[in-house]
Amino acid sequence: MSHEIHEHQGSGTGTTGGTVLTDDDVRTLDAHWRAANYLAVGQIYLLSNPLLTEPLRSEHVKPRLLGHWGTSPGLNLVHTHLNRLIKERGQDALCVWGPGHGGPAVLANAWLEGSYSQTYPDVSRDAAGMERLFRQFSFPGGVPSHVAPETPGSIHEGGELGYALSHAYGAAFDNPDLLVACVIGDGEAETGPLAASWHSNKFLDPLHDGAVLPILHLNGYKIANPTVLSRLPEEELDELLRGYGHDPLHVGGADPAQVHRDMARAMDTALDRISAIQRAAREGGGGERPRWPVIVLRTPKGWTGPAEVDGLPVEGTWRSHQVPLGDVRGNADHLRQLEEWLRSYRPEELFDERGRPRERVLACVPEGARRLGATPHANGGLLLRELPVPPLERYAVAVDKPGATLHEPTRVLGDLLESVMAATAERRDFRLVGPDETASNRLQAVYGASGKAWQARTLDVDEHLDRHGRVMEILSEHTCQGWLEGYLLTGRHGLFSCYEAFVHIIDSMVNQHIKWLRVTRRLPWRAPIASLNYLLTSHVWRQDHNGFSHQDPGFVDHVLNKSPEVVRVYLPPDANTLLSVADHALRSRDYVNVVVAGKQPCFDWLSLDEARAHCARGAGIWSWAGTEDSAREPDVVLAAAGDVPTQEVLAAAQLLRRHLPELAVRVVNVVDLARLLPAEEHPHGMPAAQYDALFTRDKPVVFAYHGYPWLIHRLAYRRAGHANLHVRGYKEIGTTTTPFDMVVRNDLDRYRLVMDVIDRVPGLAVRAADVRQLMEDTRLRHHAWIREHGTDLPEVADWTWTA
Known part of the structure; x- marks a missing residue:
């Protein structure tokens, strides 16, 4: 449990960015890190006595110990070093916290930087507020143990793993000045959605988009099992990451001083490489697809926590995943160990007598909207602009009498979407995503306004590929969903087009987004975001050549089980009703709209005015x-x-x-x-x-x-x-x-x-x-x-x- 910072002679560890990290710099970073670790432990365990102003007693401890310690010290390290980077470089940044149980760390850092108290004034940045911070965590009437909608600075629910990296890329698209750091836990790295989302770098345009800095946090274990990537030899892991198109930078160890120096060097090197990539694209206008940096961070699971409990190793093992000391109220030895653990962070050096963070603790913290908990990019409704949907009269089909003519409804919609894409060409805040189905679903008119985003190699036979395109196609429904969620949550608009049968692949992802929206509706500080709109076509009744494997209309059943204030399902019977429904869905806020419409020729039943009235009813x-x-x-x-x-x-x-x-x-x-x-x-x-x-x-x-x-x-x-x-x-x-x-x-x-x-x-x-x-x-x-x-x-x- 020792984490002293030792002096290093000849202390200037240079970075490619010109930053020299002195021993005093290291101590400053370590003070912030120790404070965040102390607050994370306090949230898991304490009801009262937050500053340990008296000996710890069992009544100071929560009766039910919930939460996860194992990942928290690594997340705190990342947060500390992102703070330094943001402050020194004046960088706009957002962080997506992938490890599902990182709530204690992210809440601790939001409280330290003041964004938490700014959002929730009753949780003040002093001893009384610290006690409230501790008490509310995983407590009835309090806040969840995951990073959640209630967490300032978050766009990512930590309750289900696999989506962090696709969310991060979605946030970076069309955000040219934004750095999106993404912490990927090594448990999360084993999921299929995360594995597919590594390919998102083939769609990131360094001219118009921001940058994503993946930070693969390998602490070795899941809840009770080792993790695959942590057991790979470094050379093999490097080959994997290079195969994905990244250049890895490695940081690891258990000595805090050395890890701080190495992390600072890696962060600066990564940012310098990112800046060079963006500068080459923005000044030179092209070039080969870049290789983006990725940081591989190896730290012990449960770092700085109890080394051993009841004769069994804990720090650096799976036993530190949740609550290392499980019977603090009933076991005097566990109570003693908890107090020693908390006091090992030397809280008297970190907080003054009123419980406020000391100056050194906050020296690396940026100010205002650059704080990770205060960035408007994590509260996208603050940045949202109205979508310029043109008048429907330009696209409606003429209907003199019902059933006299036929049109392909989605082809008619495609003309409308082309105009939306064209109207947002300068502001770049609308994207169409889908798993390789845009033309198949008769929406190819959009190519008249934007090609398909593509940064990889092209051949002469390719069509509609565009380094700067805003039509996104990848044959991974998970990645499409993650991209669009990240894009919407950071204040933009979009539409997901998918074959009806295969949208089921993202059932669990839409669950989380619906839950997110339901919670945010109850948070007055969260501004409404653009709705998540699905267009499901190639549907069950017209699979003439695909057959049974492509026939499943059950996504509607799944969605209608969810929060009624969020979900909407529309089945327009013809082209004009589809236009009316799409107009409503694209303009709406804080909904999940599911629209099921055919792409095959369909009779026209209603005029536009009739369709509008019918859809309104x-x-x-x-x-x-x-x-x-x-x-x-x-x-x-x-x-x-x-x-x-x-x-x-x-x-x-x-x-x-x-x-x-x-x-x-x-x-x-x-x-x-x-x-x-x-x-x-x-x-x-x-x-x-x-x-x-x-x-x-x-x-x-x-x-x-x-x-x-x-x-x-x-x-x-x-x-x-x-x-x-x-x-x-x-x-x-x-x-x-x-x-x-x-x-x-x-x-x-x-x-x-x-x-x-x-x-x-x-x-x-x-x-x-x-x-x-x-x-x-x-x-x-x-x-x-x-x-x-x-x-x-x-x-x-x-x-x-x-x-």
């Missing part, structure tokens, strides 16, 4: 499609959500009009799925009276839904008419087949819907038995036809809407 009656008479209630409600279900419902309504003209049919279209929820459960939910007026309380409702049918039941189970609700949707039956065969296989087709109506309208089964038999025969004829001809029935393939 979220759900409404399409009176032109039904046969109900205003003098009486409908006999049945045909409802739809999604583009293919809408077409099938309209085709079914047309069949009912032809074969059962006396039947009063109401057609309802749902764009906003949350409208089905009660108003008490979701901000977009319908009051009971409005829902009953739309769907009736006692009439059968046949609902054709884009995804898994049970979601509609879950949303509407509390409604008065739920017993009359029958939902058709995707039943996990898929293959490579014709478009119409997909809906037939899943019983979503127009003929099945007509049969459902006949089966459910009282008295109709007997009267319309011949019509039902005709529908069944047509389905059988369909099966035979596609096996002989390989195409859909002519009456299906050539179908058009007629009233």
